[in-house]
Amino acid sequence: MAAALSLDHVEFRWPGGQAALSGVSGTVSEGTWLAVIGPNGAGKSTLLKVMAGWERPAAGTVRLWDRPLSTYRIRERARAIAVVPQRVGHPYDLTVRTVVSLGRISRHRWWDRVGRLGEEHAQAVESALALTGTRDLSERRMSQLSGGEEKRVLLAMALAQETPILLLDEPTAFLDPGHARDFLERVRLLVRDQAKTVVMAYHDLVTVGLYCDGIWAMDRGRVVLAGPSGSVLNHPELQRLYGLEFMRLTHPRHRRPMLLFP
Amino acid sequence: MTNVNQPAPAAAEPPSRHGHATRWLAWALACLLALLLGVVHGSTTIPLWSVLTALIHPGRGIVAVIVWQIRLPRIVAAALVGGALATAGASMQALLQNPLADPYIVGASAGAGLGAVAAETVLPGTMLMAPAAFFGALFSVFLAWTLSRGRGRSAMLTLLLAGYALSVMFSAISTFLMLAREQSLSAIFAWEMGGIHGMTWTTVEVAGSIMLAGLILLVPERRHMNALLMGEDVALSVGVPVRRSQGILLLSASLLTAAAVYIGGLIGFVGLVVPHVIRRVVGAEHERLLPITFLAGATFLMLADTVAENLPPLGLLPVGVITAFLGGPYFLYLLADRGRGKRATN
Numbered sequence: 326m327a328a329a330l331s332l333d334h335v336e337f338r339w340p341g342g343q344a345a346l347s348g349v350s351g352t353v354s355e356g357t358w359l360a361v362i363g364p365n366g367a368g369k370s371t372l373l374k375v376m377a378g379w380e381r382p383a384a385g386t387v388r389l390w391d392r393p394l395s396t397y398r399i400r401e402r403a404r405a406i407a408v409v410p411q412r413v414g415h416p417y418d419l420t421v422r423t424v425v426s427l428g429r430i431s432r433h434r435w436w437d438r439v440g441r442l443g444e445e446h447a448q449a450v451e452s453a454l455a456l457t458g459t460r461d462l463s464e465r466r467m468s469q470l471s472g473g474e475e476k477r478v479l480l481a482m483a484l485a486q487e488t489p490i491l492l493l494d495e496p497t498a499f500l501d502p503g504h505a506r507d508f509l510e511r512v513r514l515l516v517r518d519q520a521k522t523v524v525m526a527y528h529d530l531v532t533v534g535l536y537c538d539g540i541w542a543m544d545r546g547r548v549v550l551a552g553p554s555g556s557v558l559n560h561p562e563l564q565r566l567y568g569l570e571f572m573r574l575t576h577p578r579h580r581r582p583m584l585l586f587p
Numbered sequence: 588m589t590n591v592n593q594p595a596p597a598a599a600e601p602p603s604r605h606g607h608a609t610r611w612l613a614w615a616l617a618c619l620l621a622l623l624l625g626v627v628h629g630s631t632t633i634p635l636w637s638v639l640t641a642l643i644h645p646g647r648g649i650v651a652v653i654v655w656q657i658r659l660p661r662i663v664a665a666a667l668v669g670g671a672l673a674t675a676g677a678s679m680q681a682l683l684q685n686p687l688a689d690p691y692i693v694g695a696s697a698g699a700g701l702g703a704v705a706a707e708t709v710l711p712g713t714m715l716m717a718p719a720a721f722f723g724a725l726f727s728v729f730l731a732w733t734l735s736r737g738r739g740r741s742a743m744l745t746l747l748l749a750g751y752a753l754s755v756m757f758s759a760i761s762t763f764l765m766l767a768r769e770q771s772l773s774a775i776f777a778w779e780m781g782g783i784h785g786m787t788w789t790t791v792e793v794a795g796s797i798m799l800a801g802l803i804l805l806v807p808e809r810r811h812m813n814a815l816l817m818g819e820d821v822a823l824s825v826g827v828p829v830r831r832s833q834g835i836l837l838l839s840a841s842l843l844t845a846a847a848v849y850i851g852g853l854i855g856f857v858g859l860v861v862p863h864v865i866r867r868v869v870g871a872e873h874e875r876l877l878p879i880t881f882l883a884g885a886t887f888l889m890l891a892d893t894v895a896e897n898l899p900p901l902g903l904l905p906v907g908v909i910t911a912f913l914g915g916p917y918f919l920y921l922l923a924d925r926g927r928g929k930r931a932t933n
Binding site: 399418 | 680686811813814818820823824825826829870871872
């Protein structure tokens with residue numbers, strides 16, 4: 326499978342801080358779901374920001390398909406990569422439909438910018454609302470949504486971008502198990518039916534084992550383990566990473582690895 | 588920067604397209620009525636019928652001269668200033684994601700003040716105060732923006748702080764110059780309170796053209812402004828060229844503000860309050876917010892100017908005093924009301 330994103334010795338340092346990423350290399354194959362795991366402060370969110378092009382690496386290169394990410398223009402990049410952020414501020418209250426339609430900005434032509442939006446944008450927004458089950462919320466305001474609804478709206482915004490690549494930063498944090506599962510199922514269908522490439526920073530190792538194809542385990546800015554989820558979750562190094570002992574089980578229905586705390 | 592992550596109170600349900608058109612019409616009508624009211628009332632009241640006749644037949648008789656040469660330029664100037672300040676305020680609030688932002692926040696007022704004082708000091712009585720204030724306002728914002736460039740993520744915070752520092756410095760220099768030349772104090776003081784007097788069509792046309800340029804710049808940015816409300820990272824990831832958009836918004840707001848200062852000096856409160864009030868009515872979507880904010884700001888300042896011109900015991904009152912008197916308590920009422928609404932829903 327072709328590489329959608331590839332990183333070559335990427336280094337990143339926050340202003341005034343220690344190295345947040347050091348020597349990160351690896352490839353994310355097209356149409357796969359990659360989880361980035363690791364303890365707090367390991368550099369997961371930073372890695373996603375560098376992959377999104379929000380932050381430029383101090384050294385090394387991030388490539389999107391065959392070109393360095395830094396050579397893409399902002400609009401061009403937004404047609405390739407969409408991001409579901411961990412949380413957003415909304416100091417002033419937009420409606421759900423407005424937020425989802427922000428996902429279309431990178432596809433606005435000049436006449437869309439000056440006048441009324443073309444029909445194709447309305448259709449894309451409708452189908453993103455339908456895919457995420459947020460159509461009933463479309464006239465609500467963001468401040469009136471629950472945490473789970475807000476996450477689905479942000480996913481709808483990212484889907485309206487119609488990008489082949491999705492970056493998710495802790496997408497189910499603050500969600501109850503029902504809503505978390507609902508969200509992950511929607512992402513699973515996107516990977517399966519639309520061959521989207523998904524990179525997801527995540528904490529829950531059980532979920533990662535059930536849903537994701539590959540895992541990068543990070544520790545202090547480095548990728549210390551990388552591979553198919555089964556082999557990473559079974560690797561003895563993982564216990565040292567978290568400073569914990571795990572019980573290794575196999576999911577009775579899906580036959581996939583599960584890690585439990587004893 | 589006070590980045591208010593507390594969501595604003597639930598605004599009215601978003602209006603349908605039909606409801607929005609009605610709202611548009613209502614504001615346009617209010618604007619027109621305020622304009623007529625301003626023309627009718629003055630040192631002598633002209634009956635509405637005579638005003639309408641004079642409007643249709645310009646150049647016939649003394650009434651037509653008063654209407655066309657004295658009252659209309661003044662009331663149109665008030666409309667332009669009110670609309671421009673309110674729109675600039677809405678832009679600044681989106682740009683800085685700060686509800687306390689007003690058109691003057693990044694140093695325009697102190698820059699304009701320094702320009703006016705410097706002109707009055709160097710060449711007193713030459714009517715150069717207004718153009719000097721215009722360039723002073725633009726210069727100050729430009730300086731703050733230059734200092735904030737290349738600051739990446741903290742650019743807007745730097746802009747805000749640099750604007751504040753420049754404001755303090757420029758005000759200090761203004762005060763020093765004013766104290767050094769006591770005779771110009773009252774002229775400067777009257778100017779600083781803001782007022783729309785002795786308008787000519789030339790002034791209105793010059794300022795109006797600059798404002799038009801500022802407004803045109805906003806048209807292709809209105810949806811980008813919605814994205815900026817979600818934060819710079821989200822805006823970037825959906826494809827908004829964030830730095831360029833911020834530059835355009837700042838340029839537009841500065842042109843609107845400086846042109847308003849050119850006409851009316853420093854008129855407070857319109858730019859802060861009107862966008863907040865309108866946001867509560869039509870929501871935060873800028874494609875709706877900006878045009879209605881312009882109309883509402885225009886209406887508000889025309890009414891305030893008419894009141895200022897017609898308070899007999901006090902003579903000519905700076906319109907800035909009226910906007911503060913009307914706007915201040917209403918804004919406090921809205922804030923108190925917002926608090927109550929929140930408690931009730933929680």
